[in-house]
Amino acid sequence: MTSQSSDADEATKASGERTFEKAKKKAQEKIDHLFNISLNIAVTGETGVGKSAFINAYRGLKDDDEGAAETGVTETTAEPTPYNHPTMPNVVLWDLPGVGTPNFKAKTYVKKMQIDRFDFFIIISSVRFKENEIMLAKEIQKRKKKFHFIRSKIDNDIRAEEQKKTFNKEETLSRIRKDCQENLKELGNPPVFLISSWNLSAFDFEKLVSTLNSELPEHKQYALLQSAPVTSVAMLEKKVDMFKKLIWAAAIVSGGIAAVPVPGLSFACDTVTVMTFFTKCFHAFGLDDRSLEKLSERVNKPELKNLKKAPLLKELAASSAVRLGGSAVGEFLCSLVPVAGNIAAATISFTMTRDILQNGLKMLADEARGVLREAGLE
Template sequence: MENQDPAVVDAIKASGESTLEKAIAKAKIKFDQFVNISLNIAVTGKTGAGKSSFVNAFRGLKDEDDGAAPTGPIQTTMEPIMYEHPKMPNVKIWDLPGIGSPNFKAKTYLKDVKFNTYDFFIILTSERFMEHDIMLAKEIKKLKKSFYFVRSKIDNDIKSEKMKKGFDEQKVLSIIREDCQKNLKELGDPKVFLISSRDLEKYDFESLQNILEDELPELKKDALLQAWPVCSAACLEKKIRMFKRMTWAASFASAGVAVIPVPGLSAACDLGIVVLFLIRCYYAFDLDERSLTRLSEKVNKPHLKDLAKSKFVTAIREKALSRFQVSTALATIATAEFFLSLIPGVGSAAAAGISFATTQYLLTEGVNDLANTARVIRKEAGFAFVH
């Protein structure tokens, strides 16, 4: 290892392996899993509880947006419907029919909705949890899968309680939480997450994310974090750390040089992987135009979109395809050359023949550039950052 480029040595250490060959083999597997590992989330509960709105909020969509799950005061979900995450297609969220509806009786519900499809269940209600919810949780537990109780439409409760004398928001939230838990006491002491699909930055949406991260396997955890909406400064920082941690794998996977163990790893470099990694980062940080438009409207600051003008944001936005796709077709020659032109000393070098060190430098610079842009935007939007 002593004769190798310092950047290579550092990347081998980051991989946790002892040799270049082992690090490269591991990197290819890790990168493929990072991009393609599937995650299937089931959202179920009583008809009218707000399942479809939750599905839309998780996917970064408003209820009225094209491709959003249909919502309404009557039952709109008559069978399990899969919604692909618009930015991370390997993540899928399923809007399941309401428990106890005419076509889906509680006793046969899990079989009817194809239980084995899902990694975990969100059991959601807008009022109290009922017998059907408890029965479902018991059946899920028997089959050794995870479930999480979510109380939705908290913003409606807060709005109505505000009109009362002596209003105390924290007291109201505590009363709602205790009432939900009281109805679930036969299940032990399950946590109940209070959320508003209209305002993910408030209440327990981030706490739900933290619990899911703690309990999911590592690969599923990375998939979840990539797709999860940026609901706080802490959430954004987690995403940044994750992408920084993965730069070694993207670098080795891009170099593709298992048969060329030479100092510097100068070889034909697959810039498709580099561009795919950075575009995935761009979407995970909610730097795409739809996410920024939604944020700017929410905080009434139209100028937020104008802050997304860094060199890598510009490269992605102007050169990449308009809709995210997990495909190396995303890495057009124009995009690759644009990225390379951002590196001092490389200029408009051809995609082939750049060194491993250059590849890693490009990835590190890209992640830092996108991260700093996202931080500036979120800070301007009113998110507090603690470093």
């Protein structure tokens, strides 16, 4: 068996399909989902509970940054307001008006918000969950939508309790959680996630992401994991693992493009696929300047702001272009040979793209691990 046939078999096997044609179709769907899938997250609750602050924290923005959701102790949202993720514009967090206000009664709230456009709801309270939130959750349930409860401003509660001689952090958190759940019994004792928007890594944010990830369809998981901020090594490794599992798909898509007998097309498309994949990794791993600055402030290490990682993408682009360009002529010549030639062109591209993606992903992941070590978040 030729090496080309072996590579074609390997590509097909990686897809879980029986033929290379079916493998290509499945791979294209996976990559389309990775690059383009949308996710709409509705954030709601009563006025002043920290809805906008949570949206800003998830997007890696401070409350006074340009493009941040407006925050305040009074109602600042008069209608559903979309906020696109800075590096994942297809992920949108919607700041909904406070439920229970004179303009938005709980009984009519769901209809006015047009909830079918949202993938799931985050219901936030800074104290106990009350009648309005429970009524809202019931209405969401009727429409078979997912929702989760967040108890916000936990850092404020901890600071207040720290003044007591008998303070115990875990007991305090347990008491807050139990107090919230007591009011939610009629909903089946749903979990309550304790969150500090000032520091998402401090409490239950990662548990929230893991729970959401377990409930979403696979293609929606791609959007969630890419957009969630890196709050620990564990979160980073989840992202790395996701990209690892999709390398075969990017490599097969590259192979499918290579089989088209148009000079230069394979090189151009291979490069776009590879660099889009790496750019997604770069932002998902928190290597962009904005993410590094945010991390620097959170862990109080100003030197992290100087860890410029953008040259990594340029280095990967240059090395990938050289390798892919070197194979472009061979791919084109193979593609002119009917049937067997097309398979040869495809397998050349599959093997090369797979290797490039594996090496590039490892480089970016190692850099991200290094950043977390510098931040003291190993």
